Amino acid sequence: MRSILLALALGFLVTPAFSADPIPKIANAAQLRAQTPIHLQTGWDVRLGMTDADKDFGPFILIYADVQSKSPTEIPHNRNPQEWLGPLFVRSQWNDVKHADDKAEAERAEIKEGLYALAVPIRKGTCTITIDDGKKTLWEQKITLDEMPPSPWQPFVGLTKIKTKKTADGEGRASEEAWAAIPKIEGSAPLMSLAGFAAEHPDADTLFKNSLPLSMPLDAAWASPKGKPAPLKLSLADGVFTLSADARKMLDWPDQVLLARWWVNGKAVFPEVNGNQTVLQQDMSRLISETAKFTIAFSYPEYLQAKEGDTLALQVLYSPNGLAQVVNGERDLLMSGIVMLNDNLPQLSNRLEFKLSKELLAARNKTMDGK
Secondary structure (H helix, E strand, O other): OOOOOEEOHHHEEEEEOOOOEOOOEOOOHHHHHOOOOEEOOOOEEEEEEEOOOEOOOEOEEEEEEEEEEOOOOOOOOOEOHHHEEOOEEEEEEEOOOOOOOOOOOEOOOOOOOEEEEEEEEOOOEEEEEEEEOOOOEEEEEEEEEOOOOOOOOEEOEEOOOOOOOOOOOOOOEEOOOOOOEEEOOOEOOOOEOHHHHHHHOOOHHHHHHHOOOOOOOOOHHHHOOOOOOOOEEEEEEOOEEEEEOOOOOEEOOHHHHEEEEEEEOOEEEOOOOOOOOOOOOOOOOOOOOEEOEEEEEOOOOHHHOOOOOOEEEEEEEEOOOOEEEOOOOOOOOOOOOOOOOOOOOOEEEOOEEEEOOHHHHHHHOOOOOOO
């Protein structure tokens, strides 16, 4: 097998191992569809592709699998759900991690035809990614990073409840604490059907040539098969953020599904990566409900060090399958959060810019009962 060396963004290198095929690199859906399908021993046909890490998305790469059925003979056996990618299993082993198999297995979710995607966290160091079908290793790739990639996103909403005139139900308050997070993208259920999308969307060919469903900036057209994009609308009035979606419902767990990134006077600022500490310890014993609008009491993270007169900017990412904490330490990046049934694709709001006024500072300093 010919040796290949690929120089990718963010200062990391990707090289194939010699025991299996290298993971094909793709930049758009057309390149994925052009891949030669691999027929698995389990009866599925798969086109596979890996993207570069995106500095605007976070410290992870995405692996896509376009899965079709050729009379599958069996379902792959149980494995760690974080390894699932349709009928495949993706495992990442870092050189400085002694034990990567310490997580519980689970019963395999039903496999359907469609496009799957899995986020594989990356950090400083060397990692070997292997992909198998439960019987043998089919693809293998080594990744070496010289530094930790940037982590622009953090949870947007804290668990603290606060009531104001526009948040009578106390939906929450923009978080003042901050820790690095990424959207949770799991391969247990398909994102969509590329073939079905192509049949329904009038601009499918253009989208396929220019992007993937999870390419930043997220194109709302991917979440609108009929060709009518409905982006999320973020606004701020009277000390309350409003995030609304005209043509979709969102999971009404704002602390788990909304991420934010911030700018101060035009400069992007990044939350702290929390070493080996686990801070994602939120209560999951609550009912599942949906909403078309979130109203969030105004605040902002302490680390912004913003003062009156500064220009702040905010963008919100809706992640239907939850969020995952970014950990940079001796153990692997922590991927924890909610496990949801497949919903719509992640979606990005507009970038909202505003002056930090006396009134907004007063709103931020209100007591938690809204007085």
